[in-house]
Amino acid sequence: MNTRSHTRGGHPAARLALVSIAAALAGSPLIAAVSVGDVQVGGFFSQGYLTTSNDVNYPAETSGGTADFRETALNASMPIGSKLRIGAQVFEYRLGDYGDDRIVLDWASIDYNVAPEFGVRAGRVKKPRGLYNEALDLDLVRPFVFLPMGVYDPRLRDFNASFDGGMLYGSLEAGKSGSFDYKAFYGTADISTKEGSGVADYLRNAGIFEPTDADLDATYGAWLFWNTPVAGLRVGLSYSVLDTVVSSGPFMPMPVLEGSIELPEYKNMIFSVEYLKDDWTFAAEYGRDWGDARIQVPGIGLDNLGETESVTWYLSAARRINERFEVGAYYSYFSAETAPAGEPDSQGDIAMSLRFDINEHVLVKLEGHYIDGQAHVFDTPSAPNPNRAADESFTLLAAKMTLSF
């Protein structure tokens, strides 16, 4: 049973201001964003409700129901001359304990497009990863409340949402073979262990130490998509590395001692296929995360080097029925390849969604999941699952409304 307050919010005044702006524009027959001179302003506010069965809490504390599920964003962009552009977006979210309604700078960049074949973007940049990572927070561009969580884990937003650095990008025509879109990036990211950090909970879930600090040396990678000669079909591969993740804190069984984990090179690879045909969107992705992990507790002489690996894939289909309705479904599978003996090592997720666009600014969604297995479920104070080892199946129901402009 969820005994926590459902009305927490770190910045209610800011969120109220944004909701008021969006509500005022919701009745406007005009545009998908507001222009103030050359500056284009846009944003969204989403509020949802989650509930899970069988006392399972996933992806946050959801058993018994929770309205601690929302996102708010406000962005502004401006062209300078014909090839330069600057822009930024602030963002806040809450998913149970995660996010904590803390306002963060989601992206802020300067972009110079030399030519369609080559451009440069620098600053805080959204991380290209698979088909949909850059739009992970954008409820308004998809039929689903949750993208397949094996690939797009909302709890790991701190690792995957954006980075501080630079990116080269472009599109290369290949004649009758179609075209290729590419991105290559290098940078770093600030990994928070503050209250509400999903990454800290990911580390905490190992049950070894309570993370009080975390550091990432660098993140880099590449993303390449082939827009094939078949209209609507694109195929892609993305690869990225988290270079030297280090975190430490009190050793859980004996807090006077310190424990730590080091991931020298944590790698991610995603193979993607997307096919748009008339009102249909089909997508499939296969992802793998892997790397060495070194766990140390010097106070008891523990120094263990091992491997960590997970594999995930999904198949999805969605169809826009008409201007008002869109439906979608997916099957997603997650496998914890290096799960300890006795721990859940797989999780299947069947999801079905219905999206209703009240108008171009307001939409609502209903989504149901049947989840078999608990390999992707945490057992931490933010998502307590003491019976996780029983590996029972459960359901997740989600309802969400989004206001955008």
Added chain:
Amino acid sequence: MKSTLFRWSLVALLSIASFAALRAEPVLIVHKGLEGQPLDAATIKSALLGKKVAWDNGTRVTIAALKSGAVADGALKAAVDQTASQFLNHWRRLAMTGGGIAPKSFETEAEVLKFVAETPGAIGFLDSATADASVVVVKPGS
């Protein structure tokens, strides 16, 4: 007699309306300053999808989009092989992730025509019957 005349009038009217709908032809229009610029299918597609942000004459690509309807669907299908809904989502993704500035969106073809005629570097789409000499017409997909 009167009812027969009425029925035949109605049939005639419906036929004319159907014929007009069949004859609707979505076209792309660009600002007159772009006359003589390379505007082949690949260039148009690149511009409409945000990959090309500046024309060869140095003006910025500014897209004027009809929000919905058969003309929008027809033009976008021919030019970028997307429905109006898919095109909207594509630009929402770009605008809210730092990848571009969203098109100007309009309810009517008359508004699109006026904007493109008055804005250097602008590109839009509407029915061929609405286009006039104030813009340059490019057939999508050509």
